[in-house]
Amino acid sequence: MDAPQDRRFPLSAGILFGLGLGGFFDGIVLHQILQWHHMVSSWYPIDSMANLELNTLWDGIFHSTTYVFVVLGLFILWRAAHRGHLFWSSKLLAGSLLIGWGLFNTVEGLIDHEILGVHHVNEPMPRDQWIYWDLGFLLWGAAMLAVGWLLVRAGRAEQAARILA
Template identity: 70%
Template sequence: MRSVPATAAGEGGSFPVAAGVLLGLGLGGFFDGIVLHQVLQWHHMLSSWYPIDSIENLQRNTLWDGVFHSAAYVFVVLGLFVMWRRAHRQHRRWSYRVLVGSLLIGWGLFNLIEGSIDHHWLGVHHVNERVDRVQWLYWDLGFLGWGLAMLLGGLWLVRRGRGL
């Protein structure tokens, strides 16, 4: 086994949080797209702007759902690349808490960013468009609350995993 300078060992020994955050962003996107868009069919990417009331609107939404999934895929690939680069350099014992925590940070950030921009700022869709319109805000706020809970839980786990 090759020796590693103390500074390099200290800097490179822990799980790469950036990789976990990128993976969490991608997993959050896949969960949203697969579960909420496809399985439950609560909304599609542009379903508030283009309701699914015609073949043309369904095609438009399906296209943008695919673009959305492509972005989630890119986050996962980037996360795997960052993790591989760190793991490939030298085998390290990584903390499960830091792994799970960083995934939760990424997923929570996904919910907070996507929920704020798409649900509130742009209004391109809402979490559950199958309920009465007056209830949409509650589902959107719940999505943000779920994201905040994941973010805070993830930060707590990363701190615990690093012994801070």
């Protein structure tokens, strides 16, 4: 019989998936589709071919990193799925995904937007409005962290009840 800790949902897998999905959303929607910013577009504005090439390179490095997060999450989830009698929880999966995505938004928003200033959420807007978009991005991340944490708490309670049953 498996020990109770071996039957728990792997939160780290969901967090890594959330980090990766948050990065993919940012890169695909904000960088490519809407073209609001690129990875280092505040430092190197898209006003020359050389700057576009540099930003595209850093966007690719960024996407590669988010891809690694998803692969690591998949590896952890795959390993856990091979355990006997694993208790799956939709709340734990959704909560850990939201925690990962919220961590991505919060950390990336604080470091890249506010501390380093390598880019801002919506650079086509007038410069004096960038802070509002950046703050919205941070609030969105904080909201995902809070909802994710609540879902993980609820999922852990359900999981504990199922393990004891």
